[in-house]
Amino acid sequence: MDTTKLMYRDGLMKDERILITGGGTGLGKEMAEGFLKLGAEVHICGRRGGVCEETATELMDKHGGKVVPHACDIRVAEAITDMNDEIWAKHGPLTGLMNNAAGNFISRTEDLSIRGFDAISNIVFRGSFYMTHDIGKRWIDQKLKGNVCSILTTWVWNGGPFVVPSAMSKAAVNTMTQSLAVEWGRYGLRFNAIAPGPFPTKGAWARLSPDSGTSSMEQSVANPMGRVGEMHELVNLAVLLMAPGAEYINGQTIAIDGGMYNASGGNFSALAAWSDEQWTAARAAIEGANAEDKAKRTV
Ligand code: HXC
Numbered sequence: 001m002d003t004t005k006l007m008y009r010d011g012l013m014k015d016e017r018i019l020i021t022g023g024g025t026g027l028g029k030e031m032a033e034g035f036l037k038l039g040a041e042v043h044i045c046g047r048r049g050g051v052c053e054e055t056a057t058e059l060m061d062k063h064g065g066k067v068v069p070h071a072c073d074i075r076v077a078e079a080i081t082d083m084n085d086e087i088w089a090k091h092g093p094l095t096g097l098m099n100n101a102a103g104n105f106i107s108r109t110e111d112l113s114i115r116g117f118d119a120i121s122n123i124v125f126r127g128s129f130y131m132t133h134d135i136g137k138r139w140i141d142q143k144l145k146g147n148v149c150s151i152l153t154t155w156v157w158n159g160g161p162f163v164v165p166s167a168m169s170k171a172a173v174n175t176m177t178q179s180l181a182v183e184w185g186r187y188g189l190r191f192n193a194i195a196p197g198p199f200p201t202k203g204a205w206a207r208l209s210p211d212s213g214t215s216s217m218e219q220s221v222a223n224p225m226g227r228v229g230e231m232h233e234l235v236n237l238a239v240l241l242m243a244p245g246a247e248y249i250n251g252q253t254i255a256i257d258g259g260m261y262n263a264s265g266g267n268f269s270a271l272a273a274w275s276d277e278q279w280t281a282a283r284a285a286i287e288g289a290n291a292e293d294k295a296k297r298t299v
């Protein structure tokens with residue numbers, strides 16, 4: 001990311017200690033860089049401990065400050081508790097949580113196995129809740145203010161053909177956002193979400209645009225602005241929600257998609273035209289990407 005395009009003053013986030021799930025790669029890494037550059041202490045977690053360590057080192061070499069990597073599988077509630085115990089004991093209470101980790105792949109729903117459904121929903125639906133619940137209870141017990149932002153998709157409003165487990169799970173996290181904004185607002189906790197349109201990342205493109213050309217991730221021409229998102233644009237919105245200054249925003253899900261959702265629904269409906277051969281090739285390519293990532297997992 002070009003950090004000169006951040007809209008904010010240096011030091012804005014100096015009192016923040018923020019955990020970004022899935023912060024070792026993609027959008028999570030970009031947000032980690034932005035928060036760090038603005039003075040926050042950043043914690044990142046993922047199953048590939050080595051990837052998180054590399055990211056932490058890279059960002060601290062570039063900007064100084066403190067990025068702490070954690071190997072943690074957010075599908076495992078006990079692992080979340082252990083990580084948060086360690087953060088609280090060694091570094092102090094978090095001030096914010098960015099629920100960013102996710103799993104996804106395009107598939108015809110009739111081709112999905114139960115394990116395939118669980119692989120996605122256990123990360124997005126359960127993992128986001130486990131993390132929010134563990135950290136929220138700490139904030140309530142300790143009478144601390146807290147701030148949660150979740151990275152969703154615009155499919156929470158109109159469904160996600162060919163990505164049904166993801167769309168269902170993200171919609172549930174949207175509902176969590178709205179519900180806890182009300183239920184836990186009285187404790188000084190707030191909950192918002194971001195629904196990005198296409199922002200090219202290795203992880204998403206490998207699983208959502210394995211053919212690199214015909215699926216809707218690549219059809220930026222269908223976007224009213226004729227392009228995909230730029231990382232600093234997403235990070236500027238994330239800072240607005242995670243930095244001090246706009247605390248009265250609570251219970252909102254904000255799209256950042258160049259108007260794509262309003263123009264086209266922003267989902268994968270165009271994949272209805274794919275042949276059996278295209279689906280077979282896509283699955284082989286996705287499973288190759290999955291295997292490559294899995295080989296690096298340390299938890
Ligand atoms: C059908 C598939 C499949 C595919 C995997 N499976 N790929 N089924 N089509 N293309 C099935 C497998 O066959 C298996 O079922 C089951 O899913 C579990 O597979 P595992 O590899 O054992 O899963 P696991 O190790 O838990 O890995 C989770 C994962 C993987 C979701 C499958 O892709 C992952 O770790 N992803 C993390 C990163 C990621 O997805 N990033 C993209 C986020 S983008 P069987 O029954 O055969 O055993 C995003 C939204 C972008 O979220 C929005 C854009 C607008």
Ligand code: NAP
Pocket residue numbers: 021022023024025026027028045046047048049051072073074075099100101102103104123127151152153195196197198199200201202203204293
């Ligand atoms: P990505 O780089 O693949 O990011 C996903 C991250 O989640 C990875 O770092 C992964 O790390 C982590 N993760 C997955 N399962 C986990 C688990 N069980 N425990 C801990 N961490 C886990 O893809 P991305 O594009 O940046 O996606 C980031 C977020 O943006 C996701 O919520 C996605 O749905 C959302 N989003 C992306 C786009 C886009 O265009 N890129 C658009 C809309 C929404 P490990 O594999 O090491 O665990």
